[in-house]
Amino acid sequence: MKLRKLITVGVLSLSLIVGSTSAFAASIDDTLGLDSEVAINKLVALNVFAKADSFRPEAPLTRSDLSYLLVRVLPLKTPAKQPQIADVATANGANSHIAKVVGNGYLMLQNGKFNPKKGVTFGELSKALAYGLGFKASWSTRPIDAFFYLERKGVLSINTDLDAVVTREDAAVVLDKFLDVKGSYIKDAGVVSAILENSLIINNGSEYAEYALAPHAALFINGQSEELSTFGPGTAVNVILNAKGELAYVEGSILGMVSGTITMSSGKVKINDALKNADLNAVVDALPNDPEGTFTLTTFGKYAAAGVTFAGNAFINEGNDEVTMLDVYMSKAEDRAFSAAGTTITLDFSEDAIANQSFEIAEDAKILLVDKEITLSELVKLQTTNTLSGTVEMDESGVVTSIVAKAEPKKAE
Numbered sequence: 028m029k030l031r032k033l034i035t036v037g038v039l040s041l042s043l044i045v046g047s048t049s050a051f052a053a054s055i056d057d058t059l060g061l062d063s064e065v066a067i068n069k070l071v072a073l074n075v076f077a078k079a080d081s082f083r084p085e086a087p088l089t090r091s092d093l094s095y096l097l098v099r100v101l102p103l104k105t106p107a108k109q110p111q112i113a114d115v116a117t118a119n120g121a122n123s124h125i126a127k128v129v130g131n132g133y134l135m136l137q138n139g140k141f142n143p144k145k146g147v148t149f150g151e152l153s154k155a156l157a158y159g160l161g162f163k164a165s166w167s168t169r170p171i172d173a174f175f176y177l178e179r180k181g182v183l184s185i186n187t188d189l190d191a192v193v194t195r196e197d198a199a200v201v202l203d204k205f206l207d208v209k210g211s212y213i214k215d216a217g218v219v220s221a222i223l224e225n226s227l228i229i230n231n232g233s234e235y236a237e238y239a240l241a242p243h244a245a246l247f248i249n250g251q252s253e254e255l256s257t258f259g260p261g262t263a264v265n266v267i268l269n270a271k272g273e274l275a276y277v278e279g280s281i282l283g284m285v286s287g288t289i290t291m292s293s294g295k296v297k298i299n300d301a302l303k304n305a306d307l308n309a310v311v312d313a314l315p316n317d318p319e320g321t322f323t324l325t326t327f328g329k330y331a332a333a334g335v336t337f338a339g340n341a342f343i344n345e346g347n348d349e350v351t352m353l354d355v356y357m358s359k360a361e362d363r364a365f366s367a368a369g370t371t372i373t374l375d376f377s378e379d380a381i382a383n384q385s386f387e388i389a390e391d392a393k394i395l396l397v398d399k400e401i402t403l404s405e406l407v408k409l410q411t412t413n414t415l416s417g418t419v420e421m422d423e424s425g426v427v428t429s430i431v432a433k434a435e436p437k438k439a440e
Contacts, residue, residue, distance in 0.1 A: 054245070054252030057081045063196045065278070066203035068245035068252070069267065072275040075099045075202065076195075078243055084196035091143035093155065094128040096198065100206060101159050106130025113139040133158055150189035152198070153177055156205050180208050212267045217308040218351045219262040219279075227258060227274065229266070230308045238266065241273035248279045249346070261342035261352030263306055280346035288338050289355050291331035296350045298341045305350040312354045316386045316425030326381065327353060333379040335360050339423070356423050357384065364416045367407050372427055374419060386419075388427045395431045409434045 055071065058064045061084060070076050075096060097103065109117050110129045117126040125141055128134045133155045134141070150170035157173035158164070160180065166172070170189055177183045182204045193201075206212055215238075217231035226239045246253050248262075258264065258279050267276040287299040295302040309324045331337065339355035364375040373385040394401050396409075409415060413434035420429040 055080075055082045058084060059252070061196065063200050064252070065245070065247055065250060067196065067199040068247075069276045070199050070202060072241060072243050072245040073267070073269055075206075076199065082195060084194065084199075086195050087146035088152075088193040088195050088198045089144050090134060090141060090147055090151075091125065092195070093147045093152065093193075093198070094124045094134060094143075096202065097128050097133055097155060097159070098124045100202065100209075100211065101133075103127040103131050103133070110136070111139070112136060112141045115141045115143055128155070132164060146192035147198075148189060149183070149187050149191055149193055149197075150174070152193050152201065153183065153187075153189065156182060156201070159205065160209060177205075182208055213269075214265065214267055216265045217263075218306055218310050219258050219260055219264055220310040221260060222255065222258060225255070227255070227264070227266075227277070229264060230310050232308045238268065238272070238274045241269050241271070241275045244274055245276045247277070249281050253279075260310060260312075263308075263344045263346070263349070263351050280344045282351070283343045283345050284340055285343060286340050288336060288358070289341055289353065290336055291328040294328075296341060296353070298350075303341070303343060303348060303350045306344065309350055310352045312352070314384075314425060315356050315423065316384065316421070324353070327355070329379065329381045330357070330376070330384075333360075333376055333381065334362060356425055357386075357421050359418065359420050360384075361418045362416065363419065364414065365419065366410060366415065367403070369407075370403065372419065372430070386421055386425055386427045388430075389422075392427050393429045396434060397432075401432075406430070406432060412437055 054064060054068050058067045061067070063084065067076070067082055067084065071078055071082070076082070105123065105127060108130070109126055112125070112129065115122050115125050125143065129136060129141065134151065153170050153174040157176045160177070162173055162176045174183060174187065174189055178185055182201060215229065215231050215236065217229040217236070219227055220230050220235060221228040223237070226237055228235055228237045240255060246255060246258070248257055258277065259282065261282050262279045264277055264279045266274050269275040285298050290297045292302060296305050305324060311322050311324050311327050313320055313322050327337070335357050336359040337355040338358040339353065341350050342352035342354070343349065344351045360374050366373050366375070370388050371385055372388055373383050376383050388403060392403070394403060394406055406415070414437055415432055415434055417430060417432040419427055422428050
């Protein structure tokens, strides 16, 4: 696929502080098949959770772990006065993540101690995350009120046991919802138009945006971890970017392909006899007769309305049954004015306010003037005193194979 417009997206802001890593990795082994697999790998890719060979999803989330996570997802300032913690050293910047969450009131000391290795309960998690979404301690200090605040926002389930200890897997699922509700994720969506060595180009409706792949990016199609090469042109994707504007998370849907006659009807793509809705960001490949030109879903619809029939392949998002990509050629244009010069024919679409289309004529093309077969040179000579029109057929390489012409004498000026 040839792209005419490649726009590289610059650095985007994100409240998540994303560290640098060096190698791409697939889904973490001990998360494979878990309902939480996507959430865990997404947050690891965004460096909310530290990258490691294993995630230990069933392990308890400790208070130290939670303090680390909170400073990754919230803009917590260093407290003006260092809190006095009996069991954690905080002098000279030590354990700054713990000092920040305690100093900002997100986690409370227990008899002067932080108890960093103690498991976090859902009650404690509720208060911390509710504060992160704007809940005020002056409203209530009860964990149950903070919990209901989060439940109304869709962060926690109504069935949550506030006394239960949070696992690392639980924390990933909850934090994923929290960050989404908070608006921390920098998102884009569209249809893949090309895969480069280590990046995707996405038609997002306003531009062809090129995004480089982040180290340890989480790539999923229909909930299954995949490699970059799986996200072929036509794949509808939702993406999340890190602070560098790189793809940290990509979620796509499986593609199907249907071949045949393709037109537009009532605003829908008609493939043979089936009508399909089209993704507004659908990618349309350049026509074979104009491989360096630009062709879009909008122009496809205009030519179809002007009587052009297309053939080729339609790629369909199996998740919502929408057309996401067309790889087509003009197969027939009926009752169309045209001119011929040398071995080229140009179809006139000026009355339809769209660009004319030119095609090479095959050496063995069949040319009829009404019912009489004529040569190409004879067709060209007819233009001296006649205006030509008719039906023209083309093959998949964009070459004319048949012309059924009509010649009408030119009117005297």
